Amino acid sequence: xxxxxxxxxxxxxxxxxxxxxxxxxxxxxxxxxxxxxxxxxxxxxxxxxxxxxxxxxxxxxxxxxxxxxxxxxxxxxxxxxxxxxxxxxxxxxxxxxxxxxxx
Amino acid sequence: xxxxxxxxxxxxxxxxxxxxxxxxxxxxxxxxxxxxxxxxxxxxxxxxxxxxxxxxxxxxxxxxxxxxxxxxxxxxxxxxxxxxxxxxxxxxxxxxxxxxxxxxxxxxxxxxxxxxxxxxxxxxxxxxxxxxxxxxxxxxxxxxxxxxxxxxxxxxxxxxxxxxxxxxxxxxxxxxxxxxxxxxxxxxxxxxxxxxxxxxxxxxxxxxxxxxxxxxxxxxxxxxxxxxxxxxxxxxxxxxxxxxxxxxxxxxxxxxxxxxxxxxxxxxxxxxxxxxxxxxxxxxxxxxxxxxxxxxxxxxxxxxxxxxxxxxxxxxxxxxxxxxxxxxxxxxxxxxxxxxxxxxxxxxxxxxxxxxxxxxxxxxxxxxxxxxxxxxxxxxxxxxxxxxxxxxxxxxxxxxxxxxxxxxxxxxxxxxxxxxxxxxxxxxxxxxxxxxxxxxxxxxx
Ligand SMILES: Cc1cc2nc3c(=O)[nH]c(=O)nc-3n(C[C@H](O)[C@@H](O)[C@H](O)COP(=O)(O)OP(=O)(O)OC[C@H]3O[C@@H](n4cnc5c(N)ncnc54)[C@H](O)[C@@H]3O)c2cc1C
Ligand code: FES
Numbered sequence: 045x046x047x048x049x050x051x052x053x054x055x056x057x058x059x060x061x062x063x064x065x066x067x068x069x070x071x072x073x074x075x076x077x078x079x080x081x082x083x084x085x086x087x088x089x090x091x092x093x094x095x096x097x098x099x100x101x102x103x104x105x106x107x108x109x110x111x112x113x114x115x116x117x118x119x120x121x122x123x124x125x126x127x128x129x130x131x132x133x134x135x136x137x138x139x140x141x142x143x144x145x146x147x
Numbered sequence: 148x149x150x151x152x153x154x155x156x157x158x159x160x161x162x163x164x165x166x167x168x169x170x171x172x173x174x175x176x177x178x179x180x181x182x183x184x185x186x187x188x189x190x191x192x193x194x195x196x197x198x199x200x201x202x203x204x205x206x207x208x209x210x211x212x213x214x215x216x217x218x219x220x221x222x223x224x225x226x227x228x229x230x231x232x233x234x235x236x237x238x239x240x241x242x243x244x245x246x247x248x249x250x251x252x253x254x255x256x257x258x259x260x261x262x263x264x265x266x267x268x269x270x271x272x273x274x275x276x277x278x279x280x281x282x283x284x285x286x287x288x289x290x291x292x293x294x295x296x297x298x299x300x301x302x303x304x305x306x307x308x309x310x311x312x313x314x315x316x317x318x319x320x321x322x323x324x325x326x327x328x329x330x331x332x333x334x335x336x337x338x339x340x341x342x343x344x345x346x347x348x349x350x351x352x353x354x355x356x357x358x359x360x361x362x363x364x365x366x367x368x369x370x371x372x373x374x375x376x377x378x379x380x381x382x383x384x385x386x387x388x389x390x391x392x393x394x395x396x397x398x399x400x401x402x403x404x405x406x407x408x409x410x411x412x413x414x415x416x417x418x419x420x421x422x423x424x425x426x427x428x429x430x431x432x433x434x435x436x437x438x439x440x441x442x443x444x445x446x447x448x449x450x451x452x453x454x455x456x457x458x459x460x461x462x463x464x465x466x467x468x469x470x471x472x473x474x475x476x477x478x479x480x481x482x483x484x485x486x487x488x489x490x491x492x493x494x495x496x497x498x499x500x501x502x503x504x505x506x507x508x509x510x511x512x513x514x515x516x517x518x519x520x521x522x523x524x525x526x527x528x529x530x531x532x533x534x535x536x537x538x539x540x541x542x543x544x545x546x547x548x549x550x551x552x553x554x555x556x557x558x559x560x561x562x563x564x565x566x567x568x569x570x571x572x573x574x575x576x577x578x579x580x581x582x583x584x585x586x587x588x589x590x591x592x
Binding site: 045046047048049052053068069070071072073076079080084085089091092094095096097098099100101102103104105106107109115116117118119121122124 | 180182183187191194195197198200225258259268270271272273274276277280281284285286287288289290291312313314372373387388398514515516517546547548551552582583585
């Protein structure tokens with residue numbers, strides 16, 4: 045759970061997290077919006093279905109993989125919010141990622 | 148597009164390199180995944196420099212960002228390097244098209260050292276750096292009962308920043324064992340590095356009043372679907388957000404994928420690319436500067452970026468050997484000054500064995516594929532020599548993060564089980580794409 049500090053950074057951008065509207069400051073990431081929305085999870089793991097929330101916020105852990113505006117497997121911490129952005133929880137889906145370069 | 152110098156990363160090292168190289172007339176491309184320049188230390192400083200909670204040192208980063216913005220380098224924010232062919236100098240970037248460079252500088256910085264304790268995968272457990280990113284990019288603070296657990300300069304910086312932001316942590320669990328201060332003084336560097344250490348003391352003073360438990364061992368998190376309690380040997384506390392930190396390590400993903408020569412850093416217990424005085428790596432087109440070449444802090448990173456730019460200019464025939472020596476001398480002194488306190492800090496905050504290789508078999512070490520420490524030990528007993536073989540046994544390192552979070556832990560567990568020194572186990576060798584590509588990205592290539 046996170047809270048904004050309106051005196052420092054007013055929350056002026058409306059996005060939705062799992063269908064729930066949340067106001068976040070300009071410059072926040074989609075992963076930050078998830079934490080500000082107080083969501084219980086942003087993804088469920090492919091192996092055991094365990095809930096996860098963002099861990100590193102800097103593109104390292106991939107625990108923020110979510111659906112952003114309909115596109116799956118987006119690293120939500122690397123995407124800056126835009127008005128109307130839809131962020132949704134994603135279950136599993138590791139196979140849709142291409143881990144090795146096409147040769 | 149073709150450039151004299153391509154810089155990956157717009158942190159202090161990358162920005163300083165770009166400014167210096169532009170000053171010497173080189174054409175420069177700077178690529179960074181983030182939406183704005185600053186790197187980790189000055190992340191989002193253009194938007195957040197007015198937030199007094201972050202402190203004066205943070206706001207001072209604005210000057211560097213401004214001179215970078217003005218320097219005339221081609222800057223591609225929000226862009227990831229996913230492949231580099233060092234022999235031809237071709238960079239594959241997403242989004243957008245490829246680029247070509249005569250010289251490439253990796254200024255990709257550090258990542259937080261993973262802290263694999265029982266329960267660290269529960270929602271509510273995060274890195275301290277992650278909480279700081281919430282503060283820098285969104286002005287946001289964790290709510291409820293916040294516990295900081297671990298050690299290092301960033302712990303005290305974050306405690307002070309959260310306190311200034313009106314959200315002081317409820318508790319600090321410091322994992323530094325007793326007697327470390329003596330060891331740190333014996334390691335040296337405290338006198339020549341005293342200015343930096345005094346800054347640290349200032350942060351300690353600011354955090355005064357927050358309850359601290361010292362020499363904590365046996366750290367673990369528990370809860371139903373999220374962190375609700377933190378426990379340690381001899382105590383426990385309610386907790387809504389658990390922020391973990393055991394220092395930062397070089398982000399070796401790209402340099403290891405390139406096959407650059409690496410050396411084991413005994414003091415910091417991690418691999419680092421082998422570089423010369425100017426950051427030149429074992430490949431003659433590629434240099435590495437900043438915390439990505441070994442943790443030295445942002446001031447050292449800045450100086451290393453400048454040195455790498457001078458070297459690039461010399462190699463490309465824009466600076467004579469004399470010119471190089473002359474310009475490099477004051478920058479080297481700056482770098483050495485910035486590094487002076489390192490022996491002291493490295494000795495004080497050396498990670499414990501339990502952080503490097505979790506004791507309990509049930510701890511998840513590979514967060515992506517949910518592989519436990521016990522499974523890695525079993526694979527080692529079955530003959531896995533290192534993380535590259537463990538991959539085939541367990542899928543550890545084959546998930547989305549490609550081993551960024553588990554590679555070092557898996558290697559350490561295997562070294563321990565086999566009874567060999569950590570530096571004899573080869574690190575996980577990542578492959579391109581350096582970040583997994585989605586079908587959409589591939590279609591757009
Ligand atoms: C989370 C975190 C928070 C930190 N906070 C502080 C702090 O508040 N104060 C402090 O003194 N030190 C801090 N540090 C330490 C930090 O390492 C600094 O010493 C400093 O930022 C290092 O500068 P640098 O230029 O070497 O790298 P960085 O500042 O880390 O910059 C590296 C840049 O490279 C980019 N990058 C990496 N890989 C790629 C790729 N494949 N493609 C494109 N771009 C890429 C990143 O987006 C990043 O902007 C922090 C470290 C971390 C990990
Ligand atoms: S939170 Fe770690 S990659 Fe996004």
